[in-house]
């Protein structure tokens with residue numbers, strides 16, 4: 001497919017050829033992943049991007065209900081940009097677009113976005129894009145998206161020394177903490193499912209569309225199975241007060257990308273906030289992480305927190321997390337307004 005520069009903006013002489021990547025074509029898939037990785041890494045430090053092994057694992061077992069579109073842009077047969085779109089029917093489409101540094105401002109990003117739009121319009125009406133750069137924000141705005149939320153990316157070096165581990169907080173006396181790795185124990189899975197859904201209802205989302213997370217145990221079990229199949233170890237802690245589950249936290253460890261651990265959700269119920277339960281949960285989970293043989297090669301843990309969520313940013317800093325950069329998530333109509 002030969003795509004001319006979109007008509008709503010200035011004409012460009014560059015002929016950008018955008019092609020759909022079939023993920024079963026592994027060399028092509030890895031080429032695509034490399035362009036996406038390099039395009040997103042420009043000018044950033046402590047960058048993590050999905051490894052080739054993790055990419056293969058992800059696309060070997062396509063998600064049963066999610067539509068995925070992979071695109072590669074070439075100029076004269078040379079790959080210069082890549083895009084990825086994912087959508088669950090009824091939800092906003094998540095799109096990523098990256099253009100190699102020497103090929104920007106020639107319409108490549110616009111051509112990729114046009115092609116994504118064409119392929120996603122039957123399954124989504126809203127799209128969401130992520131960027132770490134001013135160029136990315138300007139680009140997305142020029143395409144009709146508006147800033148939905150800004151999140152600080154924070155990183156903590158691993159392994160934690162014995163001294164650092166000893167300095168981590170302990171739980172308030174009436175808080176019972178449970179830590180494990182892998183599937184939720186049967187006795188807490190219902191609480192876990194409920195808290196996970198409460199987190200989705202309450203986590204700061206800025207102006208982004210909020211999507212609900214099922215509170216059903218089967219949804220938790222399906223997610224655990226899928227993560228396990230993709231080589232993830234789930235490192236989890238749950239807090240209870242007088243038998244009631246009031247908070248949880250989770251870190252993900254990928255076998256394919258062992259050097260980075262991902263701090264995922266942390267949630268504490270409103271009525272028990274401000275009592276040190278978040279700190280106790282994170283401390284317990286970091287201790288659990290350091291005990292696991294799977295974390296032997298982990299060199300840092302990475303987390304994202306809304307810039308409006310000062311309590312969590314401050315809590316992370318008190319653990320030694322360093323502010324690295326800011327992720328801007330923009331949202332807008334999938335169809336370009338003419």
Ligand SMILES: CC(C)(COP(=O)(O)OP(=O)(O)OC[C@H]1O[C@@H](n2cnc3c(N)ncnc32)[C@H](O)[C@@H]1OP(=O)(O)O)[C@@H](O)C(=O)NCCC(=O)NCCS
Pocket residue numbers: 009010039040096097098099100103104105106107108109110111129130131132133134135136137138139140142
């Ligand atoms: C964002 C990115 C994909 C843009 O790719 P690109 O090929 O340079 O974009 P285009 O040439 O199609 O630009 C389209 C329009 O976006 C806007 N734009 C793009 N880069 C811009 C910049 N650095 N400053 C201001 N406006 C910019 C302009 O309106 C431009 O139209 P114009 O050139 O006619 O003025 C590229 O900079 C990139 O890969 N950044 C890192 C990855 C990233 O942040 N991706 C997220 C995108 S939401």
